[in-house]
Amino acid sequence: MTTTTRNRRPRGFRLLAGSVAGALAVLVGLTAAGPAVGDDLDDKQSNLESQQAAKDQQLADAEAALEGLSDQLRQVAAELVAIQAQLPAAQAALTEAENKLAGFEREAALIAARLQDAEEQEVSISATIDSDSARADEIRGQIGRMAREAYQGGPGLSGLSIVVGAESVEDFTEQFSLATTAQRAQSQVLDELATIEADNRNSQARLSAVREKIADLKAEADQKVAEAEVARQEAADRKAEVEDLIAQQAAKQKQVEGQKAAAQAEVDKIDSERAAISSEIEKVAAERRARAAAAGQAPPAPSGSVGSGALFGNPTSINPIYVTSEYGMRLHPILGYYRLHAGIDLRTYCGTPIYAGRDGTVQWAKWRNGFGNQVMVDHGFVNGNSLMTSYNHMTSFVVGAGQSVSRGQLLGYSGNTGTSAACHLHFEVYVNGATVNPRPLLGL
Template identity: 60%
Template sequence: MRRRLRLPALLAAACLLVGVAVASPAVADEIDDRRKAAEQKAAANEKAQADAEAAMEGLDASLQATASRLLELQAQIPAAQARLDEAKAALEKAQREAAIIAARLVDAQEQQVTLSATIQQDTEQAEKMRAAIGQMAREAYRGGAEVSGVSVILDAESSEDFVERYGLVSTALRTQAQVLDALKAAEASNRNAQARLDAVEDRITELKAEADQKVVEADAARDAAEDAKATLDGLVAEQQAQQATLESQKAALASALAAMDAEAKAIENELRAAIDAQRARDAAAGKPAPAPGPVGSSLFGNPTSISPIYVTSEYGMRLHPTLGYVRLHAGIDLRTYCSTKVYAGRAGTVTWAKTRYGFGNQVMIDSGFVNGNAVSASYNHLTSFAVSSGQRVERGQLIGYSGNTGTSAACHLHFEVYVNGSTVNPRPLLGL
């Protein structure tokens, strides 16, 4: 059950948090930095995913699925952590603001109590002064004497009596005037205090509404933080499970890589054997092969139906980010979609069109010798063939349809070029 903030809790926290700023630039900058770092991490993981797909060619579907899911988790965890950090910051901000409002509410309520007490006190004092004025009026009425300077002079029996009478009259008048002035001041003070009390009570109403709103915001922020934490915890738990699965499949991984490497080696050996046989035939026919020179560039046209050519993964060594092995990505991956046309990049003879372990449906085309170098190219992971072994093909001729056969991670064309039986980077030979 999620705990909810309530007004008494806010009031209790006020003394501790009232001096804390609602939000500071440093906190905002820190969140922005974490968000930027998470975005950079996501971009790096996206590249790692592409490289890993290239490195995973040669693995069985189970290993690929486990490794791919682990990569997805690695990509999601930084973003999930950033969301959790933001949710926590939002909750802390809402709690700070709630505490500040609670402190203001406490202050306003204390003012309300003080003003109410002042009004009560002044009202009681005013009542006493009104009673005193009434008492003086009643005493004067009962005495029946007119209090005036003339009566004081006419009624005086002697000069001493006059002085005494005049002093008493002056004192009475002065006292009466003072009481009236004090009554007016008390009434004015009461009116002012009442106006202030009305303003304070209005402010209390506003602060209570703000406090209620902050309760809603804090509850929502807490829910978001708890949901973000649950998501992150779930991702981390699944990541640990996937890592454990991969750990248990190390033997299968080693076997798969060995099988893929053996198949790649077998292909090279078959090509070299064919090259040696051709050179032997040429030598027997009196046509010795010239010394190999530079192969050149732009020997091949675009083998895909995507124009311009779009490279999804380059030729070169790959460190798999989750499985930990290093191996050569011996070709270049070109974007194609499932069952789209694949064309011969250069004229030649189809050496074979068959399924090879890891490579799936493969078409190997021998393009003969270029400046003393034997040049062949393979087109891999095809869905189906449009040519057969021994067939002569021209540049741009349809040879098959792209796919995801073998140990491919997705539909694409894995294109390899062999010079003298060894793979080379196809990029310059494609004019890229």
């Protein structure tokens, strides 16, 4: 037997469930406001709702695993479970923050490399401009000297002076060759100057573009540094949260370790009570068989199965039936091993009616250790098998031992007695003295 409800969960569970519900509410709000991306948001909402349902079930199962503990032990274990439930999300947030920081740092490194390349281009272009400017100045100097020489009456090399001044054909040929060479040199110097000036204009344009790029890259680098700093702080905060949760977990685990002996003693009491109940049920079934045999009406041999389908009606006032925790094995949060949650927990509210699931006879209505106020109803033999149901943690009961009850008859009112965390109905079904899963027998 373990326990689960929604009415009085330990505070750690309420906080965690609230955070999940809050995240769901945010997504629902976004979905309502979103334009043509509805399908994507619907998928996200559906996924988050599934996660919410899974988280709710995990919390319910964790609560169920706490049955059999005193309030003090249950609170310690609940706090530990709540911390452990928060750790994965906190660690995921830390990983996301670290990845974001790494992304900003990679971008900053790429920008820095581009900036360095641009600055190297600036240096190279500036050097080219300086070199070309020096050469242009040199050429201009040459042109100036040529102009001065021509102005000061230097050797004339016009075609007329060559013809008039030539003393012979050989002299004419020589002077004409010299004149041609001089003119070619002047043309080459002027062409080179024009080329250098054109190159310089291109270089100046490139230099301006590079300097603009450098300014942009420096601004982008400053922004990435700022973004990286914010991401670094976010990662530090998330890391601190994880470290704090780990520290809390370690402290709570240490506290839990110190409670193991007490927890084991309480669980042993519950197990002993359950063994006593099973023994009493088997004894009742054996006596009923003996009486039937004496009357010549012995039922067939037990088959181990009472059949399938809805053998029982809804024992609660909640319609439809709402199962908060299933039948099955649960990891004990303190003792660290799996124990059977021997029934299903059904949603009820404090003081709400509890009904008989099937015609039968009240075997007892009394306090049982761990189970609180318990009503056990004997339904006789079904397919040769003894069938009984128990209704646990009740605030009070209105029936007594030996009383016949019919399906749907009031047995008492739900509560939180015994080792229970909140008002609910822990419903168990016994076949030949052993518990079975009640869900299919309730038609669920």
